[in-house]
Amino acid sequence: xxxxxxxxxxxxxxxxxxxxIYEELISTIKSVDRxxxxxxxxxxxxxxxxxxxxxxxxxxxAGLFGAIILLAGLITYAMKAFPIEVWSFxxxxxxxxxxxxxRRIKHWNVLVIIFVIVGTVASYWITLATPAQTPEGLxxxxxxxxxxITAMILxxxxxxxxxxxxxxxxxxxxATKEWDWLVLGTFLVGCVIGILSxxxxxxxxxxxxxxxxxxxxxxxxxxxxxxVWPWKEVIEFRVNSAGERVPILEKSITPDQYxxxxxxxxxxxxxxxxxxxxxxxxxSMEKISAYYTKK
Numbered sequence: 494x495x496x497x498x499x500x501x502x503x504x505x506x507x508x509x510x511x512x513x514i515y516e517e518l519i520s521t522i523k524s525v526d527r528x529x530x531x532x533x534x535x536x537x538x539x540x541x542x543x544x545x546x547x548x549x550x551x552x553x554x555a556g557l558f559g560a561i562i563l564l565a566g567l568i569t570y571a572m573k574a575f576p577i578e579v580w581s582f583x584x585x586x587x588x589x590x591x592x593x594x595x596r597r598i599k600h601w602n603v604l605v606i607i608f609v610i611v612g613t614v615a616s617y618w619i620t621l622a623t624p625a626q627t628p629e630g631l632x633x634x635x636x637x638x639x640x641x642i643t644a645m646i647l648x649x650x651x652x653x654x655x656x657x658x659x660x661x662x663x664x665x666x667x668a669t670k671e672w673d674w675l676v677l678g679t680f681l682v683g684c685v686i687g688i689l690s691x692x693x694x695x696x697x698x699x700x701x702x703x704x705x706x707x708x709x710x711x712x713x714x715x716x717x718x719x720x721v722w723p724w725k726e727v728i729e730f731r732v733n734s735a736g737e738r739v740p741i742l743e744k745s746i747t748p749d750q751y752x753x754x755x756x757x758x759x760x761x762x763x764x765x766x767x768x769x770x771x772x773x774x775x776x777s778m779e780k781i782s783a784y785y786t787k788k
Contacts, residue, residue: 511594511779522646
């Protein structure tokens with residue numbers, strides 16, 4: 494999940510879903526409630542640890558932050574040096590993941606199909622949307638945090654992409670660089686409010702409308718494939734804090750168009766190889782997860 498969250502356009506929620514821990518993740522986040530706070534302030538740490546499912550959340554958080562710390566440089570380098578291979582890998586990973594999620598739907602009907610289509614269209618539209626000009630007041634920073642953090646538990650949609658569309662990606666990078674504690678603190682409060690609220694909504698939907706919820710989530714993953722398509726034409730740039738031109742608006746194109754426009758080799762064979770590696774990794778992860786679930 495940590496590695497996926499480092500890649501713009503890829504959600505850690507996707508990884509949680511395909512590894513079979515998604516529902517436990519939602520349940521664990523929901524367990525941070527009044528009872529958890531009561532146990533913590535009464536210094537009943539053992540009961541608090543059990544209540545919040547500490548044996549699950551501790552290794553998960555360790556993996557998340559461990560990947561971010563250890564792999565951030567490597568993934569950033571790989572995305573610059575081998576963009577087609579990296580995006581092909583994630584394209585294969587998300588494509589097969591969406592089919593595996595669809596396979597979990599127990600009862601197919603017209604409404605389920607409609608929810609798949611709605612999720613696909615909504616996610617695809619997000620990948621095409623142009624970044625907006627938005628207020629810089631603390632109230633909007635709070636809202637931005639609430640919205641962006643949902644990407645952590647929402648398959649197919651990246652938090653960095655959401656911030657970019659809200660016009661707050663560069664703003665939050667600058668706040669982090671300048672250690673603007675007021676902005677960072679406000680954003681963090683929004684994240685806490687968002688993830689605690691949204692996890693309860695997703696948990697309720699999974700309990701009441703399991704098939705429809707999976708249909709919507711799988712649609713989000715299918716629509717997000719446009720974001721990770723390996724061959725892109727850059728339509729619009731932005732200048733980051735380091736003074737570098739960074740693409741913010743891209744259009745998916747065919748390999749031959751990519752060659753014609755950029756003059757670069759589309760590396761089709763390597764793209765197919767890494768596409769297959771992404772599929773193979775997900776299938777392996779699912780089999781390992783199924784084995785330990787039965788065990």
